[in-house]
Amino acid sequence: MAIEMDEPEVDGLGAAARALRAWQYDGAQPQLHPGDLGWYWRFGVERTAAAVRTWSRDGEVVAVGLLDEPDLLRVAIAPEQQRDEELARQLAEDVSAPERGVLIEGKVYVEAPMGALVRELLQKDGWESDEPWVPLRRALDEPVEDPGVRVDVVGPEQASERTTVQRASFDGSTFTEERWHAMAAGAPYEDARCLIARNAQGDAVAAITVWSAGEGKPGLIEPMGVHRTHRGRGYGQAITVAGARALRELGASSAVVSTPGFNVGAVATYTSAGFVPQPETRDVYRPG
Known part of the structure; x- marks a missing residue:
């Protein structure tokens, strides 16, 4: 057929x-x-x-x-x-x-x-x-270290903090509390977690969303961001480690993420969190 x-x-x-x-x-x-x-x-x-x-x-x-x-x-x-x-x-x-x-x-x-x-x-x-693009992977067959900061699992009560960090991490982001609720209502979110990292003052300084594909399968980071006023203090590494811990708890065999090759800062952050770069990938495009 x-x-x-x-x-x-x-x-x-x-x-x-x-x-x-x-x-x-x-x-x-x-x-x-x-x-x-x-x-x-x-x-x-x-x-x-x-x-x-x-x-x-x-x-x-x-x-x-x-x-x-x-x-x-x-x-x-x-x-x-x-x-x-x-x-x-x-x-x-x-x-x-x-x-x-x-x-x-x-x-x-x-x-x-x-x-x-x-x-x-x-x-x-x-x-x-x-x-x-640079894919990165961290195996989750061994326990993941403590991230070293306070990390909260996001529920409806923290949705505003989660989306605020997202908008402060990515220029042009349109992630709102309403859109968080729409995402959380979707079937894929049954195997996902949103996390926020807090500094010593209790402020939300970084956030991540991780997605499991089921027991024994690779889980995905999409997305991870650090509030622009709190960068350079290790929060990206900490929230990434926290995301890997969450994926292991969800039964994932590994954690994967991809970032543009020119984003050397992101590659360095993921590498510092135990991720290993994999062979690069490329889209194909039809010239206009």
Whole structure:
């Protein structure tokens, strides 16, 4: 049976999330994680459904795409299907044709596993490699050290503090208390934790959200930030260690995160928290 692309309804998001969970394993090429879907859920379930695309064969989901932006599609592919020619050709056709309703016209980007055949097909058609990203990983088979600062698990009562730290960590952030509640209501958040680190005065100075994909699978950090007025004091390392501890408690086999290669400060923070850089990844893009 041919590959079929679908924009799932709200009720169909569960199938996409289950597929993403099933495809995570240690040693795999980094690709879209259920936590990425969970983080996007802050925009609401309807908008999340509108941003998701699935590709199926014989009723089984074999690829999932998330439109992080109108010009950026992040794609996960079932590990055993990443070199499947029929799927790769269908993916390449769908992302290359604006009338298919996946990506807009002009310059657009696709993130897909580095070894996936679809990348090669797109590059043969004139797509180019973008700037490098650095994935980092910390194994969680051993207990994680104490972060050395007070760390609180965020619930509804702390949502305002959590979102305030986010906005003070990232210029242009639109993370509000309302959006935290939308994210927390999403199915992926059942296996997630938001944490805030506090200084000696009790101020919230750093925050992290971590996402488990299930027992024995890699968990994701998305995102981590330090309040701009409290940087340079080790809080990034501390909250990252706290996030790794939380993922281990959730049953994750490892903690993973990716950051742009030019962000040397972020790479240094994650490395100081016990994360090991992995081979770089690159999106592919179609020049405008």
